Amino acid sequence: MDETEKPVRVPPQMSVYADRHNVTHLVQCVFVFQMLVSDLLIHQPDDPISFLMDELQRISVDVPRVLLFGPPAVGKNTVAKRLSAELRAVLVTADTLLLDQSEPSSQTEQVLQRLKEMDCIHRGWVLVGFPQTRLQALSLQQLGVLPEHVVLLEAPDDVLLQRFQGRQVDHLTGDVYHQTFIRPDDDVIANRLEEGRGLSEEQRLAKLQCFHREVTGLSSAYQHVLKVINGDQPHADVYQQVLAFVQTCRRSITPRILLLGPPGSGKSHQAQLLSNKYKLVDVCCGCLLRSVAADGSTVGEQIQPYLESGHPVPDSLVLQVLQERLSQMDCSCRGWILHGFPSELQQAKNLQESQYQPNRVFFLEVTDEVCLERITLRATDPISGQRFHAVAQPAPNSEVQDRLQTRPEDRTPAVEHSLEQYWNHSAALQSVYPDAVHIDADQDPHSVFEALESKLTAD
Numbered sequence: 001m002d003e004t005e006k007p008v009r010v011p012p013q014m015s016v017y018a019d020r021h022n023v024t025h026l027v028q029c030v031f032v033f034q035m036l037v038s039d040l041l042i043h044q045p046d047d048p049i050s051f052l053m054d055e056l057q058r059i060s061v062d063v064p065r066v067l068l069f070g071p072p073a074v075g076k077n078t079v080a081k082r083l084s085a086e087l088r089a090v091l092v093t094a095d096t097l098l099l100d101q102s103e104p105s106s107q108t109e110q111v112l113q114r115l116k117e118m119d120c121i122h123r124g125w126v127l128v129g130f131p132q133t134r135l136q137a138l139s140l141q142q143l144g145v146l147p148e149h150v151v152l153l154e155a156p157d158d159v160l161l162q163r164f165q166g167r168q169v170d171h172l173t174g175d176v177y178h179q180t181f182i183r184p185d186d187d188v189i190a191n192r193l194e195e196g197r198g199l200s201e202e203q204r205l206a207k208l209q210c211f212h213r214e215v216t217g218l219s220s221a222y223q224h225v226l227k228v229i230n231g232d233q234p235h236a237d238v239y240q241q242v243l244a245f246v247q248t249c250r251r252s253i254t255p256r257i258l259l260l261g262p263p264g265s266g267k268s269h270q271a272q273l274l275s276n277k278y279k280l281v282d283v284c285c286g287c288l289l290r291s292v293a294a295d296g297s298t299v300g301e302q303i304q305p306y307l308e309s310g311h312p313v314p315d316s317l318v319l320q321v322l323q324e325r326l327s328q329m330d331c332s333c334r335g336w337i338l339h340g341f342p343s344e345l346q347q348a349k350n351l352q353e354s355q356y357q358p359n360r361v362f363f364l365e366v367t368d369e370v371c372l373e374r375i376t377l378r379a380t381d382p383i384s385g386q387r388f389h390a391v392a393q394p395a396p397n398s399e400v401q402d403r404l405q406t407r408p409e410d411r412t413p414a415v416e417h418s419l420e421q422y423w424n425h426s427a428a429l430q431s432v433y434p435d436a437v438h439i440d441a442d443q444d445p446h447s448v449f450e451a452l453e454s455k456l457t458a459d
């Protein structure tokens, strides 16, 4: 039985219930559980525990989302089918969705609906045959369908036209083979193959031309995740290259950066520089809490008293606000830089267990003396709200200079206290992020930025 053929659907009344009572995650858990049980029954593994561990890892957040496209007859459906079996992801094809029978205007919606079903969410998907135009690609992107890997299979036109001719179809499974390029391993299959539907020479050329019109636009829509692979090679080689691409780069595509370091190490400034240059979303936890507290929402009202009294906002609230922010479209499309959270072990663990683990973690390292000097020399102009620094950014004139004020949290005792707090938790934080990169932040901001950048683009 082919398990990929039977999508697990959340019954609509259950989705409505889940939304209304805010238990979407619970409902997802129930479905994950059902899926695990059915996988156990199907595979009957010798070692169920380690099988389940693998399954859980597989269905966790980082599921494959692969899009394959290419000219007709390049072999993309065959590659997609094998790839989805290997990755145990759901194969979604234009053919199985019967897209060619529906209105062009509703095709995007149809694909979206399919990809939002539970099996696709938990197992991931390999999409082939759609989108066919740049416009379709962009509207999919706007709806939040963001493949992590896009493969363009290419081959010269004469090769493609030749392949059209030797096409054979297995009418039992719908699989496409070819007299010379893709032979079935199984003799039983080989014997029942029939010649493919005969397209006329003109129809073939028209299909090819249609592809050529769209290929540049499609490629540019996906340029940041695109790999072009030569489809004019033996099928096994093509497949291996696609598989290698899909496996090696997972996780590293959308940067989810976490900046850690003592107060005064320059986290905010570096986050701003990274955000400007790489268009990542700058998520400063403190600023986020303040803006939510001010927005009048229910969560905001819960946060407000803590901020006013200067007490730390409870972890569960902070995490809720962060998850809400990081799940928004700009963060999932462009990636993000988080700073100001986590500051201790339990927070870091909670973040690791959420869907929003960072994939690059940096510790900005500076000595306490430097931090103290940097922070205690900060001053604020009460009139303009502008911030200055006695050494790095002095006030423009003596009038401003004279009215500058030091914020209570920038005074020496307060800074010493936060430094002590930081060091009390820093070893524990490092233990959560053993692969973190440590950057010497006792340099001018530009050099620190260069050091960060070199590590960002290293892999």
Ligand SMILES: *[C@@H]1O[C@H](CO)[C@@H](O)[C@H](O)[C@H]1NC(C)=O
Pocket (backbone or CB within 6 Å): 417, 418, 420, 421, 424
């Ligand atoms: C740091 O840890 C020490 C020892 O556990 C404790 O006495 C101290 O209060 C902590 N400091 C802060 C600021 O949390």
